[in-house]
Amino acid sequence: MHTPSRQTLEGWGRYPRVDSDVLRAESRRDLVSAVTSNGEHPVLARGLGRAYGDAALLDGGLTLLMERLDRILDFDPETGWLKCESGFSLDDLVRIFLPRGWFPPVVPGTRFVTVGGALASDVHGKNHHISGSWASHVRNVELLKSTGEIVFCDAERNPDLFWATAGGQGLTGIILSMEVRLQRVESGAISMETTRFRDLEEFLDVSAAHVDWPYSVSWIDGLARGKSLGRGSFMAGRHAPAGSKGKAGLLSKLPRALVSGRFLESNLLLNGLSARMFNAVYYRKQFSKRSRSTVSVYPFFFPLDAVDRWNRMYGKRGFFQYQFVVPPDPQHLALKQLLTAISESGTLPFLGVIKEFGTESHPGLSFPRPGVTVALDFANTGQNTLELFTRLDDMVADAGGRVYLSKDARLGVDAFRRMYPEWEEWKRVRDEADPLNMFQSELGRRLGLVGEMPA
Amino acid sequence: MNVLILGATSRIAQSIAAEHAKDGDSVLLAARDREEVKTIASDIQVRHSTRVLVGDFEATDVDSHPGFITDAVEALGSIDTAYVVFGAMGDQEGSQQDFSAARTVLDVNFTGAVSISEALATYMEERGEGAIVGISSVAGDRGRQSNYFYGAAKGGYSLYLQGLRGRLARSGVHVMTAKLGFIDTPMTYGMKTKIPIASPEATAKALKNAATKGKNTLYYPWFWRFVMYLIKAIPERMFKKMKI
Numbered sequence: 001m002h003t004p005s006r007q008t009l010e011g012w013g014r015y016p017r018v019d020s021d022v023l024r025a026e027s028r029r030d031l032v033s034a035v036t037s038n039g040e041h042p043v044l045a046r047g048l049g050r051a052y053g054d055a056a057l058l059d060g061g062l063t064l065l066m067e068r069l070d071r072i073l074d075f076d077p078e079t080g081w082l083k084c085e086s087g088f089s090l091d092d093l094v095r096i097f098l099p100r101g102w103f104p105p106v107v108p109g110t111r112f113v114t115v116g117g118a119l120a121s122d123v124h125g126k127n128h129h130i131s132g133s134w135a136s137h138v139r140n141v142e143l144l145k146s147t148g149e150i151v152f153c154d155a156e157r158n159p160d161l162f163w164a165t166a167g168g169q170g171l172t173g174i175i176l177s178m179e180v181r182l183q184r185v186e187s188g189a190i191s192m193e194t195t196r197f198r199d200l201e202e203f204l205d206v207s208a209a210h211v212d213w214p215y216s217v218s219w220i221d222g223l224a225r226g227k228s229l230g231r232g233s234f235m236a237g238r239h240a241p242a243g244s245k246g247k248a249g250l251l252s253k254l255p256r257a258l259v260s261g262r263f264l265e266s267n268l269l270l271n272g273l274s275a276r277m278f279n280a281v282y283y284r285k286q287f288s289k290r291s292r293s294t295v296s297v298y299p300f301f302f303p304l305d306a307v308d309r310w311n312r313m314y315g316k317r318g319f320f321q322y323q324f325v326v327p328p329d330p331q332h333l334a335l336k337q338l339l340t341a342i343s344e345s346g347t348l349p350f351l352g353v354i355k356e357f358g359t360e361s362h363p364g365l366s367f368p369r370p371g372v373t374v375a376l377d378f379a380n381t382g383q384n385t386l387e388l389f390t391r392l393d394d395m396v397a398d399a400g401g402r403v404y405l406s407k408d409a410r411l412g413v414d415a416f417r418r419m420y421p422e423w424e425e426w427k428r429v430r431d432e433a434d435p436l437n438m439f440q441s442e443l444g445r446r447l448g449l450v451g452e453m454p455a
Numbered sequence: 456m457n458v459l460i461l462g463a464t465s466r467i468a469q470s471i472a473a474e475h476a477k478d479g480d481s482v483l484l485a486a487r488d489r490e491e492v493k494t495i496a497s498d499i500q501v502r503h504s505t506r507v508l509v510g511d512f513e514a515t516d517v518d519s520h521p522g523f524i525t526d527a528v529e530a531l532g533s534i535d536t537a538y539v540v541f542g543a544m545g546d547q548e549g550s551q552q553d554f555s556a557a558r559t560v561l562d563v564n565f566t567g568a569v570s571i572s573e574a575l576a577t578y579m580e581e582r583g584e585g586a587i588v589g590i591s592s593v594a595g596d597r598g599r600q601s602n603y604f605y606g607a608a609k610g611g612y613s614l615y616l617q618g619l620r621g622r623l624a625r626s627g628v629h630v631m632t633a634k635l636g637f638i639d640t641p642m643t644y645g646m647k648t649k650i651p652i653a654s655p656e657a658t659a660k661a662l663k664n665a666a667t668k669g670k671n672t673l674y675y676p677w678f679w680r681f682v683m684y685l686i687k688a689i690p691e692r693m694f695k696k697m698k699i
Binding site: 003004005006007022024026027028029068071072073074075085096 | 495
């Protein structure tokens with residue numbers, strides 16, 4: 001076993017930053033020995049660091065990097081079941097399996113996540129209304145417990161442990177491997193339809209008219225107010241038939257090293273003015289009410305991945321993504337109230353996304369619930385940003401909604417418990433699975449999900 | 456082509472296997488850790504749809520080496536290129552305090568590497584073709600107080616390969632010595648240095664290319680040839696006083 005190295009780690013939002021002893025596991029043996037010989041320190045597994053806040057951060061403990069446990073263990077080309085180690089990334093998955101006619105069952109907005117991270121966040125994507133979230137497509141999850149014991153779990157076997165692990169932010173144990181069922185696709189292209197909507201009512205009409213499209217997501221202008229509140233552009237897609245060629249994104253033609261947020265690292269670049277300009281231009285980019293095109297899966301599913309380390313464009317202070325879901329409501333009172341509060345605050349979001357979730361939801365701390373979800377990026381301009389979020393938390397909790405923990409860096413424990421009444425039952429299962437209280441994170445400590453290690 | 460990889464569980468070895476599998480070559484992955492080598496084999500098989508075999512190999516069990524090569528030839532059909540990748544960095548201080556620790560470093564990196572290379576040489580010389588790629592280290596170019604057991608073993612192995620290259624040249628068998636600098640492995644992970652660290656994937660590509668071109672000695676990354684040239688040029692009376 002090699003000695004850990006002291007490093008400063010941050011999430012994708014670059015806030016907060018913590019120091020941790022970091023060990024990169026080269027084999028499963030490294031993980032088992034790290035867990036069994038690390039009696040007095042807390043431990044946390046970390047994937048590719050795409051959680052925005054502090055879900056993959058551990059101050060003072062031992063952080064285990066999973067990126068080299070990225071091996072494929074088996075693939076059944078008859079059924080699409082893929083067995084792989086938890087550090088296997090969706091980037092590798094798409095690169096290897098799309099040319100063979102397979103695609104992940106669910107993808108989040110970036111392909112630079114591991115399958116282990118996808119389960120620990122129970123990620124959702126543009127097809128949530130049809131396919132649910134990641135954990136719906138997974139079986140035989142292999143979990144390393146703090147005792148060094150390895151157990152299998154899924155919806156049939158050890159279901160309590162499985163549903164505590166899905167969306168459980170890595171706090172039930174270390175996910176070693178899993179099986180995930182890929183979906184057959186005919187081509188690497190997406191037939192896409194874009195529809196402009198002028199307000200929230202129209203968004204819901206357009207969304208309802210497209211329920212049979214497997215993928216949908218909308219850009220929303222988080223700055224628009226009054227009559228334009230909730231305006232944006234709705235994108236629906238489906239895998240194109242065999243032989244279709246999709247347009248690649250413009251930036252993908254350039255060498256990746258050149259298209260990097262590192263060159264634009266500044267605290268000043270993304271501000272209220274540039275946010276206004278960006279959102280105004282983006283709204284008018286879509287000239288006609290409706291348009292159709294065929295694009296590659298990359299710009300459709302992972303538009304921001306085209307810019308390496310785009311998070312650097314927010315500068316050293318970092319940024320937040322505020323993502324919430326509120327239950328269905330014909331009047332959309334909460335949604336209107338939230339969007340109004342945001343657009344009238346001095347703290348302006350840069351990029352916003354809105355989507356209607358399907359009816360499927362999972363137990364435990366998994367985020368998706370029926371209703372409408374909105375995600376908005378805010379530069380970290382200090383106290384005013386945090387105060388806005390605190391006000392939004394109340395509105396979300398009052399409406400029976402919740403915020404997404406994988407995006408969160410600052411939610412308070414009281415608001416969390418209102419949003420996730422499941423927390424108590426979740427913690428009971430977790431405490432039973434990890435009686436040593438070994439698996440911890442800054443998020444877990446902040447939200448009262450883990451206690452102190454027993455002395 | 457049929458490729459044998461000895462010490463197949465390191466990330467460098469894994470990447471070498473993948474580079475060859477990409478070209479449709481058959482590979483035999485040999486290592487001590489059976490479970491880990493099977494994991495790597497299944498990964499390469501699914502990614503590259505090629506023939507991947509696994510074998511048990513113990514570097515320090517030199518008596519088993521000739522038999523191991525016979526079995527490997529039988530399993531693969533032939534051995535066209537063999538990579539001797541295994542190695543153990545050891546712990547300098549531990550080796551000074553307890554000679555058995557030093558001995559393991561010598562047994563793995565020198566005796567074991569020489570023994571299996573010799574068994575390969577016998578097979579390839581008789582066959583009249585093949586290539587042996589020995590993974591050595593820049594640490595073997597000059598003895599340093601901070602890791603001279605490892606350096607001595609690697610330096611000895613480099614000299615062995617040099618001699619073997621001469622012997623096998625006339626029978627059409629190529630021997631390449633690869634002197635690696637800092638590669639992103641557990642040996643260098645977390646090291647604070649301004650010197651660039653190469654990825655195992657890039658290293659594997661470079662090794663395969665150089666071996667294909669019939670290079671005799673490869674320094675990788677390339678600038679280590681000059682770094683070691685300079686280090687070797689330091690007069691001994693100064694060098695012995697340097698904390699290096």
